[in-house]
Amino acid sequence: MSSNAPVIAAVDGSEHSLVALQWARGAALRHGAELLIAHVLPDHAQLYAGRRASLHDARQPDEFADPVGDWVRGVLGAGPALPEGVRYESLEGSVPEALRVIGSGALMLVMGSRGRGGFASLLLGSSSRAVASTAPCPVVVVPHAERHAAAANAAANATTASEPSAGRVVLGLHAAETPDDVLSFAFAEAAVRGTTVQVVSAYTVPPAPALVIDRPFEVIPPEGLADEGDAVPAEREMLRSQTERLAPLRTRYPDVPVEQAAVPGDAAGRLVDASRSAALVVVGRHHPRRTAMSLQIGSVAHAVLHHAHGPVAIVPTLKDDV
Incomplete structure (x- = not known):
């Protein structure tokens, strides 16, 4: 694995992905790695982008609004120490395929066990299962029912990679x-x-x-x-x-x-x-x-x-x- 391989946090704006984002932030600090935050755009945003490209309508905005990107920036801006390099990317395609592509060469890919569409009774969402089964890098799945919050919070609030x-x-x-x-x-x-x-x-x-x-x-x-x-x-x-x-x-x-x-x-x-x-x-x-x-x-x-x-x-x- 490359020494400059990033830690990827897969987010969708849910509380579950917030836990994964904080876990990934701590991992990037510990490894001295870049933090890459990836969000797969919802279907309606991808359809908008495709329609605008096909119609070449200059009156329409260049990009569909991505509230998840704004949410991520707000969370990171209000949080503790960040790795030296932090990037955010909006992706198109299915969640497993988009994350499989971006995960090539990553140190690890971190995601929550359930996204916005999961039922409360499910322990593992379909996207998490598919990504864990196909990604070309290690996948860390952070459960939605964290039973040791104190340990998780200690890791998330660490200010140096040596802690x-x-x-x-x-x-x-x-x-x-x-x-x-x-x-x-x-x-x-x-x-x-x-x-x-x-x-x-x-x-x-x-x-x-x-x-x-x-x-x-x-x-x-x-x-x-x-x-x-x-x-x-x-x-x-x-x-x-x-x-x-x-x-x-x-x-x-x-x-x-x-x-x-x-x-x-x-x-x-x-x-x-x-x-x-x-x-x-x-x-x-x-x-x-x-x-x-x-x-x-x-x-x-x-x-x-x-x-x-x-x-x-x-x-x-x-x-x-x-």
């Missing part, structure tokens, strides 16, 4: 198959936040009457993986696989603390639970056995997007494995 944010970065990891892009994104986020990466992996266990499905997962440091430990064999093997896979990231980010957790059964459920106190949950976009160009989002990413209590980053595979 740490509350909570860990939680990484959902399939040790054998999660692409490197996903791990790199999680560690980079933890580094700029000055926080810990908590790595969560699930292992399969045979059903047994004595198995307590909902036992809380244990966080085990690498030094606790001696042969005489008490972990069940499947858990110990998972932790060893994690340790091996994380070694290059530990070398690249020596100052980022790492916690490892292996849990039985349902990875998505554990990640949703962890999202209650996390600054960010990071998962890969695709099912591990699908190609990078697949448009079907993986089951874990799908479940976490729909049920997480905090921001979720869906990270695509930038290239197919060879």
